[in-house]
Amino acid sequence: MTASEADALRQAAREFFDAVSPSTRIRELMATDAGCDRAVWEQMANELGLHGIAVPEQYGGAGAGLPELAVVFEEMGAALVCAPFFSTVALAVPTLLASGDDTAMRRYLPALVDGSETATVVLNGTLDAWDPAAVSLTARRDGTDYRLTGRADRVLDGHTANVILAVANTENGTSLFAVRTPAEGLGRQPMATLDRTRKVAALSFDGVPATLIGADGGAAAGLEQAYRVAVIAIAAEQVGAAQRCLDMAVTYARERIQFGRSIGSFQAVKHRCADMLVLVEGARSAAEYAAGLPDGDEQAVAASVAKMVCSEAFLEVALDNMRIHGGIGFTWEHDAHLYMRRAKTTQLIFGTPDHHAQRLATLVTSSSP
Structure with missing residues (x-):
């Protein structure tokens, strides 16, 4: 990305966020459970193409990279945009791309890119640093699928995500699974936090059906x-x-x-x-x-x-x-x-x-x- 391209992207994002995320609108959205304006979310995806900026073209994205994505996040941070953008674009999308599972990427990425779905990731069950030794969920095989059990006490946008990518331990090691919501045995409770512009939820998994992404035990x-x-x-x-x-x-x-x-x-x-x-x-x-x-x-x-x-x-x-x-x-x-x-x-x-x-x-x- 050249300097002029970065400046153009920054200017477009800044003008858009300044228009749709004034202080009055931030305060309205942060008082809601969802914390997102659906119309703005779709504009971000379809008019600006922000959701797919760092997604390869074969999955519906723009094929750019992390430098371009970082420019967008700078402007979103400046405007305190209320939306599940971080959980979807900075967490779920990179997790899918890093899984190497082409079937899963073709199944989930297009809907995340066009804004029709949102997603989040359960790493350790908290918002602490990633640590394979601190994974809070376990998974057992159930026919061709798996069942997840455990708790995740703090998950970004966990109560509104259409797809939850959950890290769990199987007998083979650290593995990645996808859960479509709502799901049997899945409990979701929004939480009050210090930063009301970013939504967090507590999730409980009681035999929740899940689909394996990538190799069993090969997600670390x-x-x-x-x-x-x-x-x-x-x-x-x-x-x-x-x-x-x-x-x-x-x-x-x-x-x-x-x-x-x-x-x-x-x-x-x-x-x-x-x-x-x-x-x-x-x-x-x-x-x-x-x-x-x-x-x-x-x-x-x-x-x-x-x-x-x-x-x-x-x-x-x-x-x-x-x-x-x-x-x-x-x-x-x-x-x-x-x-x-x-x-x-x-x-x-x-x-x-x-x-x-x-x-x-x-x-x-x-x-x-």
């Missing part, structure tokens, strides 16, 4: 690959949201008058805004570098660096945005707290900065001669 490597894509996508989202917080703070600092002058003219505010800019640019560099790498060991290292750097930068910038706004920034009526909530939750999803620092040390040590 593909899941690790898909997990890296999700980590990079959330880092890109954090960059976009952090940039929006910086823009909000600078605009307010110019407009807010105290003692006959704008507060942005005070040295303390200038320095704080400058520090915010440094954090945002550092985070952007880390996320863009990770998104531009092919799958492999170097991408694994860059993904952890990006998640660590972007998580810390976004949270600090979101808090500074509130501080610069003063008392109004801490109120429910102001949007600053919405970004702070997103910053805190994305810091925890798929591994905290401390987790990725430890993961980075392990990856670097294992690759040293």
Whole structure:
């Protein structure tokens, strides 16, 4: 993707999200269980082609890659778009692509690309970092299919997804299964969370019928690959949201008058805004570098660096945005707290900065001669 193509994609996404995701609409949607405007969802899929941007053409997508997808996630993070886009496009789609199961990809991807269905992934049953040793579901064979048992306490958009891709242990090891909803034995309960713009549900599996994707016991490597894509996508989202917080703070600092002058003219505010800019640019560099790498060991290292750097930068910038706004920034009526909530939750999803620092040390040590 050339710089001009990236700019064009960014501009198109920004104009669209600014139009369909103003603050008033965000607050309306986050008060609902579904948390999504179906008409906007279909526009995103069919008019902008965002759902299939990183899906190969034979499955109905545009055939682009992770750099293009990262641009979209930056703009979605900036606008705090309420939709199951992350669970469908950053989780389910990469998981299907990494499975290597052409039959499953042809069965599920076209409907995800055209927006007629949504999907999510149950990894460890929580939103923690991917760990094959922490899989919470088990599967037993039932004729040609399987039955899933167990609980998943935190699943992104788990209560609304049409397809649930669930990781479960069989007697052969870590395996991937697909469940179409509603399904016999499947319980789904939406949960109240800190970030109300991103929906989470608790799922229970009581002998739920499921279809195996890929080889029985052979899913671990593909899941690790898909997990890296999700980590990079959330880092890109954090960059976009952090940039929006910086823009909000600078605009307010110019407009807010105290003692006959704008507060942005005070040295303390200038320095704080400058520090915010440094954090945002550092985070952007880390996320863009990770998104531009092919799958492999170097991408694994860059993904952890990006998640660590972007998580810390976004949270600090979101808090500074509130501080610069003063008392109004801490109120429910102001949007600053919405970004702070997103910053805190994305810091925890798929591994905290401390987790990725430890993961980075392990990856670097294992690759040293």
